[in-house]
Amino acid sequence: VLGDLYDEIKRQPEPEAQRIAAALELYVHGSLNVFNHRTNVDINNRLVCFDIKELGKQLKNLGMLVIQDQVWNRVTVNRSEGKSTRYYVDEFHLLLRGEVGSWSVEIWKRFRKWGGIPTGITQNIKDLLASPEIENIFENSDFIYLLNQASGDRKILCERLNISTQQAAHISNAGPGEGLIFFGNVILPFVDHFPQDNELYSIMTTKLGETGKGGTAHE
Structure with a gap:
C-alpha cells in the first residue's frame, strides 16, 4: 500500500x-x-464495480487513477490467460479532464490490442465534446450508440460525426430505445422496445416510478 x-x-x-x-x-x-x-473486496471476481460517488473533490482524480491502474492490471492478466475484459464507465465525461483524460485516451488507443473492450456512457454531451481528448476517443471507437438528443447537443454531434439531416431525425424527439448506431462507416437507425414484463427490465429500468418493482437501476 x-x-x-x-x-x-x-x-x-x-x-x-x-x-x-x-x-x-x-x-x-x-x-x-x-x-x-x-481492499476488503475480492477484485478477482468476474464482475467488479468501482463507485467513486462518495469521494471528495480532492480525492476524485486520485481515485480515478487508482481505478484505471487496477483495470489496466486486470486487462494485462486476462490477456495472458486468453480472456477479453469489458470495461464500462458511466458519466464518462468526468474521465476526460487533466491527467485522467490522458489515461482514458491511452485506454481507448491500446485496450483492443490487449483484449480490452472499453465503453463510455454519458448524458452530458456538451461536457464530453468540450474535452480536447474526445477526438482521439471517437477515432478509436468502432461502435457509437446515440439516443434522443437535445437540440444544442444534436447540432454539435451532427457536425462532429457527419450526421445528415435525415439521420438526425432519429435522435430528435425519439422515444425510449430509439436512436442511431454507428458501426465503422455505417450509420443505422434503430428501434429497440425492451419488453417490460420480465425481471431484467425491473432490474435495469431507471424510471423513478418503476425502480421499486422488484429491483433498482443500480443493483
Missing part, C-alpha cells in the same frame, strides 16, 4: 526523499488516507 512506499522513502538519506515523503504524508497518515488500506 501507499504507506509501504512512504516508509521506504523515509529511510532514504537524500533531502529530496524527505520532501517526497512530506508530500505523501497527507495521503498516508492524514485525512486523505482512504487509499492507504488493503
